[in-house]
Amino acid sequence: MTAFPPRIGARGHARAAAAILATLLAAAFALATGAAARSTSGQAPRRSAVLFIGDGMGPAYVTATRLARGGSAGRLHLDDLPYTALVRTYAADGPVTDSAAAATAMACGAKTVNGVLGQDRTAVYRTKDGAKLETIATWAARRGMRVGVVTTARVTHATPAAFYASDNDRDHERAIARAAIGSPLDLLLGGGREFFLPGPRVEDDGGWAASDAEDLRSAARGRGWTVAESAADLRAVVSLRGKKVLGLFADSHLPFEAETRAAQGGAPAAQGKTVPTIVEMTRWAVGVLKAGGRPFFLMVEGGRIDHAGHSNWARTLVDETAAFDGAVGAAISVLDPKTTLVLVTADHETGGLAINGYPEEKDGIWSTVRPQEGGKPYPVLSFMSGPGTHQVAPGPLGDDDARPSGIALTDAAHTGVDVALYGWGVGAEQVRGTLDNTAIYGILRATLEGRTADRKSLLGAPR
Numbered sequence: 001m002t003a004f005p006p007r008i009g010a011r012g013h014a015r016a017a018a019a020i021l022a023t024l025l026a027a028a029f030a031l032a033t034g035a036a037a038r039s040t041s042g043q044a045p046r047r048s049a050v051l052f053i054g055d056g057m058g059p060a061y062v063t064a065t066r067l068a069r070g071g072s073a074g075r076l077h078l079d080d081l082p083y084t085a086l087v088r089t090y091a092a093d094g095p096v097t098d099s100a101a102a103a104t105a106m107a108c109g110a111k112t113v114n115g116v117l118g119q120d121r122t123a124v125y126r127t128k129d130g131a132k133l134e135t136i137a138t139w140a141a142r143r144g145m146r147v148g149v150v151t152t153a154r155v156t157h158a159t160p161a162a163f164y165a166s167d168n169d170r171d172h173e174r175a176i177a178r179a180a181i182g183s184p185l186d187l188l189l190g191g192g193r194e195f196f197l198p199g200p201r202v203e204d205d206g207g208w209a210a211s212d213a214e215d216l217r218s219a220a221r222g223r224g225w226t227v228a229e230s231a232a233d234l235r236a237v238v239s240l241r242g243k244k245v246l247g248l249f250a251d252s253h254l255p256f257e258a259e260t261r262a263a264q265g266g267a268p269a270a271q272g273k274t275v276p277t278i279v280e281m282t283r284w285a286v287g288v289l290k291a292g293g294r295p296f297f298l299m300v301e302g303g304r305i306d307h308a309g310h311s312n313w314a315r316t317l318v319d320e321t322a323a324f325d326g327a328v329g330a331a332i333s334v335l336d337p338k339t340t341l342v343l344v345t346a347d348h349e350t351g352g353l354a355i356n357g358y359p360e361e362k363d364g365i366w367s368t369v370r371p372q373e374g375g376k377p378y379p380v381l382s383f384m385s386g387p388g389t390h391q392v393a394p395g396p397l398g399d400d401d402a403r404p405s406g407i408a409l410t411d412a413a414h415t416g417v418d419v420a421l422y423g424w425g426v427g428a429e430q431v432r433g434t435l436d437n438t439a440i441y442g443i444l445r446a447t448l449e450g451r452t453a454d455r456k457s458l459l460g461a462p463r
Helices: 010-041 059-070 099-108 136-142 173-181 216-222 231-236 257-263 278-291 304-310 314-332 439-448 455-459
Strands: 048-054 083-088 146-154 187-191 225-228 244-248 296-302 340-345 381-386 405-408 419-425 434-436
Touching: 048 099, 048 278, 048 314, 048 439, 059 314, 059 419, 099 136, 099 439, 136 146, 136 296, 136 439, 146 278, 146 304, 173 216, 187 278, 216 225, 216 244, 225 231, 231 244, 231 278, 257 314, 278 296, 278 314, 296 314, 304 314, 304 381, 314 340, 340 439, 434 439, 434 455, 439 455
Parallel strands: 048 296, 048 340, 083 434, 146 187, 146 296, 187 244, 225 244, 381 405
Antiparallel strands: 083 419, 340 419
16 A cells, blocks of 8 residues: 655645745855855955056057067957057046056056145146055055066156055155055065165165165065075065065066077077066966955056157157057966956057158068158158157167157157056956046955946046
8 A cells, every 4th residue: 555645734835935934045045144254354355457558558559569570360368358548547646647547546546746646636747745545456455466567667767666665756766665565565676776775875765765775675574585696596486475565676676578589699588587577577466366365456567668659769669668568468367257347458659659651561560651642751750759760879679660750759658548547357358448547456456356447426526
């Protein structure tokens, strides 16, 4: 005889249903409160971000690099990033920004005046401090994230300094060096050794006190920093466990890529040289930050793009932009787009680079164009301002490096044109339209917090 389960009855069904409902509600509550707790504690989501800044890298710089390296149909790593926007770059005190004000906007989410680092618009350049602003790097460190800054310029230069320092004068590089070794950064790589050596320097104030004879490298070691002064030193550090890394690979800025290649007789960049390239520094930084198992924030600056632009060295700026693009490619090749946001932008444009005329594809951008109606040939590439072809000395890539300028200046001026912003990975869908440069901070912070930034806040900042 087949045995059947005993009948439960109406009251039993009600009790069973109530028990099931209570169990489901308890499970849902546990999931919701657990997620909320993880979010408010900063433990989840575990997201990371890398911000690349091509100093001075206006849209024409990117186009010229693409044309030089692959022709009209060529592609850069930047071209493969799925989201793009335009970024307005003005400073609090005018339509054309310097690197200090622009980097402060990106690092702190607030406009400031030209020449000022990490302070709000109430600062007066070289005269009065404004209110101190918290940087995205400091904020990330407070949340338990690893943080790092990489540059091909001096580590005390305006763009990298804006991510860890506060000063009403960007030229106070000795004071900025002191701020660096007291900062929450886990790694800081670039040039600028001269500002960490015993001083003071005679030729430049730089924020030195007359009695300042301290070797800040020794002071850094006393604060837990490992000081690397060559590519070999850097490669010897395989983990950040229990240490911070200060890389000082040149007295001033790092050499241009062309100079590094020349010093090695054209050998591949990673073979036994003293100075690491931007690609090598980026690979190392991303590698050690990922290996730590904690979310991280990293800023990488192609600082010498701007320096080439100021000198109207077109071949060199293309070379530097290509190296910067290579660093972007190196990073995204090993990062997970589900957990990491990559943003790529410029702080401003330098020199007003133009791509002129109607050159034939076979001639390329280093050629000249002869007008059909007659007249003098003119170069495909030229600048709006700067020393142009009236150079005191040839550029790193020789006599053919410089291109002419319309306004004769000893040093090309910045321009106020919008620059590009590229996005890849988690949160990158926020990169669209025309944004303010302060929006970069907003997108970074919102993404690292596991949310989407308020759209209205990204569109503009009050003057």
